[in-house]
Amino acid sequence: MSINKKEFGANCAYFAALLVVAGIITVFGVAIVAQGFEGLEKLGYIIAPIALLVFVALATVHIYSVWIIKPSYKKFSKLREFLIINSIIVLDSMLSFFIFKYFSPFAVPIAAASLIVSMLISQRIGIVTGVFTACIISIVALPTESVLAGGLNVMQVGGIFVSMLSAVAATFLMHKGFTRLKVTVGTIIIGLAMMPLGLLFGFLQPDPEPLEVFRLCIYILLGNLIAVAFETLLLPLYEYIFRIWTDYKLAEICSLNQPLLRELKTKAPGTFAHCLTVSTLAENCAIAIGLNPFMARACAMYHDVGKMNNPQFFSENQTDGYNPHDDLIIDVSVKMITEHPAEGAQILKEHRMPDTVIRAALEHHGDSTLMFFYLKAKGITEKNLNMDGYRYSNPRPSTKYSAIIMICDMCEATIRAKKPQTKEELEGIVYNIIQGRILDGQLSDCDISMKDLAKIKTSVCEAIPSIFHDRIDYDKAKERR
Numbered sequence: 082m083s084i085n086k087k088e089f090g091a092n093c094a095y096f097a098a099l100l101v102v103a104g105i106i107t108v109f110g111v112a113i114v115a116q117g118f119e120g121l122e123k124l125g126y127i128i129a130p131i132a133l134l135v136f137v138a139l140a141t142v143h144i145y146s147v148w149i150i151k152p153s154y155k156k157f158s159k160l161r162e163f164l165i166i167n168s169i170i171v172l173d174s175m176l177s178f179f180i181f182k183y184f185s186p187f188a189v190p191i192a193a194a195s196l197i198v199s200m201l202i203s204q205r206i207g208i209v210t211g212v213f214t215a216c217i218i219s220i221v222a223l224p225t226e227s228v229l230a231g232g233l234n235v236m237q238v239g240g241i242f243v244s245m246l247s248a249v250a251a252t253f254l255m256h257k258g259f260t261r262l263k264v265t266v267g268t269i270i271i272g273l274a275m276m277p278l279g280l281l282f283g284f285l286q287p288d289p290e291p292l293e294v295f296r297l298c299i300y301i302l303l304g305n306l307i308a309v310a311f312e313t314l315l316l317p318l319y320e321y322i323f324r325i326w327t328d329y330k331l332a333e334i335c336s337l338n339q340p341l342l343r344e345l346k347t348k349a350p351g352t353f354a355h356c357l358t359v360s361t362l363a364e365n366c367a368i369a370i371g372l373n374p375f376m377a378r379a380c381a382m383y384h385d386v387g388k389m390n391n392p393q394f395f396s397e398n399q400t401d402g403y404n405p406h407d408d409l410i411i412d413v414s415v416k417m418i419t420e421h422p423a424e425g426a427q428i429l430k431e432h433r434m435p436d437t438v439i440r441a442a443l444e445h446h447g448d449s450t451l452m453f454f455y456l457k458a459k460g461i462t463e464k465n466l467n468m469d470g471y472r473y474s475n476p477r478p479s480t481k482y483s484a485i486i487m488i489c490d491m492c493e494a495t496i497r498a499k500k501p502q503t504k505e506e507l508e509g510i511v512y513n514i515i516q517g518r519i520l521d522g523q524l525s526d527c528d529i530s531m532k533d534l535a536k537i538k539t540s541v542c543e544a545i546p547s548i549f550h551d552r553i554d555y556d557k558a559k560e561r562r
């Protein structure tokens with residue numbers, strides 16, 4: 082894997098920062114280890130292994146996230162990633178150490194760090210964070226307790242081990258379509274699943290008491306509940322401080338109970354229905370090309386929110402057969418229509434929506450031509466008409482999300498109007514729409530690839546029959562063969 086000089090410099094700086102953090106944590110660990118002893122010199126032999134282990138663990142998180150894991154759709158600067166991962170590890174380690182010392186090693190909430198990092202950054206880094214937090218607690222707590230007790234306590238090692246397993250298992254709850262309820266219930270189920278390990282460690286004790294063993298199992302479940310509570314407490318703070326739109330928050334803004342969506346539904350019901358259909362298509366496309374489906378859904382749900390200002394000027398809202406454009410001069414019609422992306426972006430800014438969603442609203446028509454009105458104008462004049470007067474005046478899609486919305490938006494509207502009867506007809510329409518966008522240069526300002534576009538075409542063609550199920554007749558296509 083190649084890395085350029087700038088990246089190399091940044092990574093060296095990162096490792097230097099890791100050394101500083103390792104030093105701080107080492108001092109913290111040593112201070113705790115030193116409690117109750119005459120001087121640090123007696124425990125000097127522990128300092129070097131602690132420093133080495135902390136540095137290696139932190140460096141592993143970094144190497145794993147930067148060089149091994151493929152870039153995720155959630156892009157953070159390395160500084161933000163560093164602050165998020167390490168602050169969570171420190172906070173969770175402190176809480177865990179407290180619970181380890183004064184409650185039970187089996188109730189250590191390591192899963193909290195894994196859950197939060199999985200939600201904010203990625204599932205894989207969440208796993209590494211859980212393992213690393215377990216290392217930190219072992220390094221900080223076990224030597225002290227072992228020296229105090231005169232030997233290594235198997236129950237303490239077992240407690241940390243079981244908590245670490247719970248943390249790793251908890252990250253898998255983040256796999257797809259997680260909700261707060263799923264995470265809470267999932268974490269309880271993991272706690273229940275870990276109970277046999279509590280039984281195992283309990284009965285390994287000399288002269289095990291059934292009540293004590295049962296208590297260990299309850300501690301495991303309790304540890305997982307503490308982890309969920311800590312995650313619930315910290316996550317909104319991290320979302321706010323680092324301005325991160327987690328899948329939770331994105332799912333919340335896509336809820337049909339959101340005031341802005343309810344307003345859209347009331348003022349422009351046709352547009353609302355159109356947005357719902359586009360959101361289904363966009364979500365499928367996002368999954369196909371490895372983008373965040375929640376973000377794609379949010380972009381689609383709000384892309385036409387600017388139409389709320391003048392809903393009657395858009396055909397999907399003209400249910401009574403009256404078309405106000407019939408009474409307007411073409412230039413006014415064009416103005417009314419081309420203003421909706423900028424107006425939508427403004428509304429979304431006022432509602433503090435994610436930047437990607439605002440950009441999708443502004444860019445979903447790019448600077449494309451309103452061909453219907455251009456041809457209409459051409460039909461009533463003999464002069465040479467400049468096409469530029471009939472274009473949207475917005476930026477072209479600058480993100481893959483905006484590009485997906487542009488394509489899905491056109492596909493939905495065209496398919497609704499043309500009502501293709503066969504699979505071939507449908508594929509032809511989608512192909513022509515994508516080709517048309519490419520030839521018009523609308524997709525040249527974003528980093529979408531031909532491979533992505535091929536996948537988008539396939540996923541739109543696959544999703545359309547289930548959305549417009551009464552329109553596409555596959556049997557006809559078979560009959561023609």
Ligand SMILES: [Fe+2]
Nearest residue numbers: 384385445446
């Ligand atoms: Fe639009």
Ligand SMILES: [Fe+2]
Nearest residue numbers: 355384385490
């Ligand atoms: Fe639209």
